Amino acid sequence: MSIANIETKHEGGHHGFGVDEHGHFHHAHHFKDAHHQYESSKQGIWLFMVTEILMFGGLFVAYAIYKSLYAPIFHVGSSFLDVKWGSVNTVILITSSFTMALGIYYNQTNQFQKAVVSLALTILCALGFMGIKYIEYSHKIHDGLLPGKFFTNKEFPKKLSEYIKKMEPEDLSPQMKEIASNPKRLEKAAPLYFGFYFAMTGLHGLHVVIGACLIFWVMVKTHRRRFSSEYYTPVEGVGIFWHIVDLIWIYLFPLLYLVG
Amino acid sequence: MELVLNYSLYLISLICILVPFFGFGISPVLVVKGAIGIFLGNAYSQLVQGKILKNFIKEKKDSGNKTLTSILEPIQQKIDEIEDPSLVKMKKAEHDEHSHHVIPIPVYVGVLLVLLVGTAITVWIAQFDFGTWNTIIAMLVATIKASFVLGFFMHLKYDNMMNRVIFMSGFFFLLLLIAFSAADIFTRVNLIF
Amino acid sequence: MFTLTQAEQIQDAGEKNYLIHEKGLWSWLTTVDHKRIAIMYMIAVLTFFLIGGIFALLIRLELFTPGQTIVSPDTYNKFMTFHGAIMVFMVIIPAIPAIFGNFVLPIMLGAKDVAFPRLNLASWYIFMIGAILAASTLFLGGVDTGWTFYTPYSISTSTNVVLTVLGAFTMGMASILTGLNFVVTIHKLRAPGQTMSRIPLFVWAIYATSIIQILATPVLGITLLLIAAERILGVGIFDPTLGGDPVLFQHFFWFYSHPAVYIMVLPAMGIISELITTFSRKTIFGYTAIAYSSFAIAGVSFIVWGHHMYVSGQSEFAGKLFSVLTMLVGVPTAIKLFNWIATMYKGSIRLDAPMLYAIGFMFLFTIGGLTGIFLASLGMDVHFHDTYFVVAHFHYVMVGGTLMAFTGGLLYWFPKMFGKMTSDTLGRISWVFVFTGFNVTFFPQFILGAMGMPRRYYDYLPEYTSLNQISTVGSWLIGLGFVIVLIAIIKAFISGEKASANPWGGKTLEWKTASPPHYENFETTPVVTEGPYEYR
Numbered sequence: 001m002s003i004a005n006i007e008t009k010h011e012g013g014h015h016g017f018g019v020d021e022h023g024h025f026h027h028a029h030h031f032k033d034a035h036h037q038y039e040s041s042k043q044g045i046w047l048f049m050v051t052e053i054l055m056f057g058g059l060f061v062a063y064a065i066y067k068s069l070y071a072p073i074f075h076v077g078s079s080f081l082d083v084k085w086g087s088v089n090t091v092i093l094i095t096s097s098f099t100m101a102l103g104i105y106y107n108q109t110n111q112f113q114k115a116v117v118s119l120a121l122t123i124l125c126a127l128g129f130m131g132i133k134y135i136e137y138s139h140k141i142h143d144g145l146l147p148g149k150f151f152t153n154k155e156f157p158k159k160l161s162e163y164i165k166k167m168e169p170e171d172l173s174p175q176m177k178e179i180a181s182n183p184k185r186l187e188k189a190a191p192l193y194f195g196f197y198f199a200m201t202g203l204h205g206l207h208v209v210i211g212a213c214l215i216f217w218v219m220v221k222t223h224r225r226r227f228s229s230e231y232y233t234p235v236e237g238v239g240i241f242w243h244i245v246d247l248i249w250i251y252l253f254p255l256l257y258l259v260g
Numbered sequence: 261m262e263l264v265l266n267y268s269l270y271l272i273s274l275i276c277i278l279v280p281f282f283g284f285g286i287s288p289v290l291v292v293k294g295a296i297g298i299f300l301g302n303a304y305s306q307l308v309q310g311k312i313l314k315n316f317i318k319e320k321k322d323s324g325n326k327t328l329t330s331i332l333e334p335i336q337q338k339i340d341e342i343e344d345p346s347l348v349k350m351k352k353a354e355h356d357e358h359s360h361h362v363i364p365i366p367v368y369v370g371v372l373l374v375l376l377v378g379t380a381i382t383v384w385i386a387q388f389d390f391g392t393w394n395t396i397i398a399m400l401v402a403t404i405k406a407s408f409v410l411g412f413f414m415h416l417k418y419d420n421m422m423n424r425v426i427f428m429s430g431f432f433f434l435l436l437l438i439a440f441s442a443a444d445i446f447t448r449v450n451l452i453f
Numbered sequence: 454m455f456t457l458t459q460a461e462q463i464q465d466a467g468e469k470n471y472l473i474h475e476k477g478l479w480s481w482l483t484t485v486d487h488k489r490i491a492i493m494y495m496i497a498v499l500t501f502f503l504i505g506g507i508f509a510l511l512i513r514l515e516l517f518t519p520g521q522t523i524v525s526p527d528t529y530n531k532f533m534t535f536h537g538a539i540m541v542f543m544v545i546i547p548a549i550p551a552i553f554g555n556f557v558l559p560i561m562l563g564a565k566d567v568a569f570p571r572l573n574l575a576s577w578y579i580f581m582i583g584a585i586l587a588a589s590t591l592f593l594g595g596v597d598t599g600w601t602f603y604t605p606y607s608i609s610t611s612t613n614v615v616l617t618v619l620g621a622f623t624m625g626m627a628s629i630l631t632g633l634n635f636v637v638t639i640h641k642l643r644a645p646g647q648t649m650s651r652i653p654l655f656v657w658a659i660y661a662t663s664i665i666q667i668l669a670t671p672v673l674g675i676t677l678l679l680i681a682a683e684r685i686l687g688v689g690i691f692d693p694t695l696g697g698d699p700v701l702f703q704h705f706f707w708f709y710s711h712p713a714v715y716i717m718v719l720p721a722m723g724i725i726s727e728l729i730t731t732f733s734r735k736t737i738f739g740y741t742a743i744a745y746s747s748f749a750i751a752g753v754s755f756i757v758w759g760h761h762m763y764v765s766g767q768s769e770f771a772g773k774l775f776s777v778l779t780m781l782v783g784v785p786t787a788i789k790l791f792n793w794i795a796t797m798y799k800g801s802i803r804l805d806a807p808m809l810y811a812i813g814f815m816f817l818f819t820i821g822g823l824t825g826i827f828l829a830s831l832g833m834d835v836h837f838h839d840t841y842f843v844v845a846h847f848h849y850v851m852v853g854g855t856l857m858a859f860t861g862g863l864l865y866w867f868p869k870m871f872g873k874m875t876s877d878t879l880g881r882i883s884w885v886f887v888f889t890g891f892n893v894t895f896f897p898q899f900i901l902g903a904m905g906m907p908r909r910y911y912d913y914l915p916e917y918t919s920l921n922q923i924s925t926v927g928s929w930l931i932g933l934g935f936v937i938v939l940i941a942i943i944k945a946f947i948s949g950e951k952a953s954a955n956p957w958g959g960k961t962l963e964w965k966t967a968s969p970p971h972y973e974n975f976e977t978t979p980v981v982t983e984g985p986y987e988y989r
Binding site: 038039042043046047049050051053054057058060061064065067068069083087090091094095097098100101102105108109229236239240243246247250251253254255258259 | 360362363365368369371372375376379382383386394395398399401402405406409410412413414415419420422423426427429430431433434437438441442445446
């Protein structure tokens with residue numbers, strides 16, 4: 001390889017990330033220009049989202065496999081969930097996605113007041129979601145519908161054996177038949193559903209909380225005018241994360257609440 | 261020599277990969293198509309790296325052949341642009357026309373309505389029992405909602421292809437995970453959990 | 454030494470070289486310079502290698518005689534778990550990408566840094582936190598499940614599984630972020646004129662590795678979290694008494710861990726491509742084939758994981774499927790090997806220490822890879838599974854493969870990183886010990902496995918004794934070899950000859966900068982006009 005000398009434009013001194021007091025954005029020095037930095041950051045954010053999809057996806061895969069093997073357990077299990085609260089949560093998250101997109105839009109168009117309001121509304125939605133989650137979880141705890149070794153609900157095994165009696169034997173998988181033939185095992189089988197319920201909604205809830213904290217952070221920075229139409233990449237990044245959280249719930253809701 | 265070795269290795273690997281999946285019936289066709297595709301791709305990269313076209317144009321230019329060069333030069337320029345977008349940008353004047361696409365609010369509102377309607381449909385349709393189709397229908401509706409979120413809220417519709425490829429690849433590999441795990445679990449004969 | 458032409462004379466970076474540009478420990482702990490971060494990774498990884506290596510020596514010492522030699526069975530189980538977990542998660546997976554990828558990749562691309570320098574620093578901290586979490590179990594009673602954490606034992610054992618899996622989860626996060634950084638760097642930060650067909654093969658290898666890191670590690674993440682959930686909450690997904698399926702754990706675990714072994718080996722192959730071409734002073738044979746074969750290996754690696762599970766209760770159909778698919782991975786690997794040999798043919802070969810390690814790699818990895826094909830075969834694996842044959846196989850590819858490539862790369866890039874030459878004699882002597890010791894240690898293990906000695910066993914039948922003892926002596930030779938490498942490095946630091954910009958006559962971009970490089974890599978942005986290995 002031969003090297004030709006190209007003088008790089010020298011940026012005067014080091015500027016912090018983001019928009020400075022005069023409203024100017026200085027891109028990081030290892031990028032050619034602001035657009036180069038923006039495109040690269042976006043790509044990095046999407047790569048990270050792939051990892052989130054794969055992580056939750058693992059849970060979905062396990063859920064799908066167990067659901068086909070133990071259909072009655074999952075059917076009875078989901079009957080203990082309240083579709084009403086699930087639907088409300090879905091509506092809340094979808095609305096929060098909308099307000100998040102607005103938050104990005106207002107930053108793109110330099111309307112910072114409205115951006116802060118939109119982001120605040122998004123956080124409110126997140127808190128609402130967690131509130132309803134709290135209600136749901138406390139009902140479960142009260143009813144003894146807990147994961148794994150803490151499960152104490154008595155109604156579940158009864159409902160389960162009744163449901164299995166109503167089913168045709170050919171509809172049951174060999175693994176299900178094995179469990180159904182032994183009443184003691186049937187009693188202990190509930191965690192197969194509720195383990196998934198708590199693992200999936202728990203991990204999702206954790207991401208809602210993390211997302212809310214991230215939105216709070218960009219809201220504060222928006223308020224301090226650290227973004228502009230020239231530079232709003234962190235808002236967009238947090239927005240993409242938040243939309244992934246919404247996406248996961250869009251799949252979780254029917255799977256856990258409706259199709260069981 | 262290098263050419264022969266490379267091509268034979270390409271062919272062998274193609275055959276090894278395709279035959280187990282498609283059997284001996286379809287594979288020959290695919291192998292031939294694959295080989296043609298690889299040959300064309302290789303020829304193109306040899307053309308570019310060996311600067312064959314470039315040198316040819318130069319020769320013709322020097323010998324004064326105007327018509328041939330006027331046809332071939334735009335082709336060479338196009339190849340240059342494809343291979344080396346950064347160099348071409350350096351030759352052009354310094355533009356900063358990278359305006360970010362802004363989606364107008366009415367579009368966002370529309371997407372919100374679509375999503376809310378979709379949620380209502382999901383809940384409504386769940387009361388009917390379609391047997392095994394239950395899950396498939398629910399997932400279909402969810403995927404339609406998801407594509408709206410991805411396309412508009414997350415801007416993928418107006419983004420470059422690479423981000424879409426990146427995101428979709430996640431789902432593809434998830435598919436591999438479930439396909440092969442299911443291939444094991446649902447073909448078990450004995451009940452060894 | 455090669456004489457540089459006038460045009461290639463590079464000025465010493467002087468005050469601006471990255472090692473002394475900013476001074477003090479704080480400037481290192483808050484650096485965003487990829488070169489400094491690489492050094493920090495190097496110190497960490499080499500320390501973990503020392504610890505993991507000590508466990509290896511202890512294991513081999515215990516196996517010197519049947520029955521108890523130095524420790525109890527429980528302690529032995531902990532030793533073998535630590536050796537595996539430390540070597541896999543803290544040494545072999547991060548070593549080449551985090552050290553050489555970080556240091557050399559941006560320079561090879563003509564960039565000033567990676568795409569996200571602050572994320573790079575965060576990766577290092579996350580890695581250290583994960584390592585400390587996992588290593589803390591050393592003082593809290595240890596873990597004895599084996600590095601694969603198979604259920605149901607990992608659910609029921611009373612040792613510190615949760616801490617270890619949380620540590621591994623955290624280190625996985627660091628791995629993902631590093632891979633992400635490299636992918637965006639390769640896509641977006643290439644110098645003007647550097648098309649994808651002009652990047653060095655080491656970059657192609659890291660590219661394929663990074664994609665595996667991004668796609669496979671999250672599944673390990675969720676699997677480890679589920680282990681923690683099962684232990685703490687009794688979730689029951691993998692517990693057979695509650696209807697769970699332990700084999701599903703293995704599916705999830707190996708979905709990551711098989712691609713993980715390619716995370717270990719692909720960068721090593723990238724280094725070998727660099728070493729072979731530089732020390733044969735000849736353009737690499739079949740650049741395109743080697744580049745694409747990295748991706749072929751990465752792709753195939755995702756559909757073969759069941760070959761770890763042939764006898765675990767997996768269905769016969771799945772076993773056959775995985776067996777056929779696993780055979781495929783030999784093809785791109787062989788393409789690489791033949792291309793390296795073809796590169797050496799009629800080249801002007803110099804047997805400097807890095808080249809010795811490269812040639813050692815080619816020989817040892819071939820044996821390792823071929824024995825992998827033995828294991829891929831469903832029928833043979835029924836006999837070999839969980840025997841020392843498997844142990845020998847993976848040590849041939851990981852130690853004879855990756856570790857030799859790592860050491861070769863270390864000796865190759867040491868002058869670039871630190872501006873000092875290592876003693877070539879010491880390097881060559883170390884190679885003799887490492888290569889010989891390695892074969893003495895692990896070749897007998899193939900025989901032991903074929904004879905039926907199981908792996909991870911504390912005790913064994915008397916007829917296996919002599920081979921075990923040969924193996925143990927070999928382990929001392931390897932240890933000695935690496936001690937000599939350490940001595941060579943320390944000696945280089947103290948009294949090494951000052952290195953020029955291009956002591957080996959390499960043609961890739963990192964040899965166009967000073968040794969050690971300017972803190973921004975290049976004084977002015979290079980413009981690339983030809984391929985990376987133009988020796989003619």
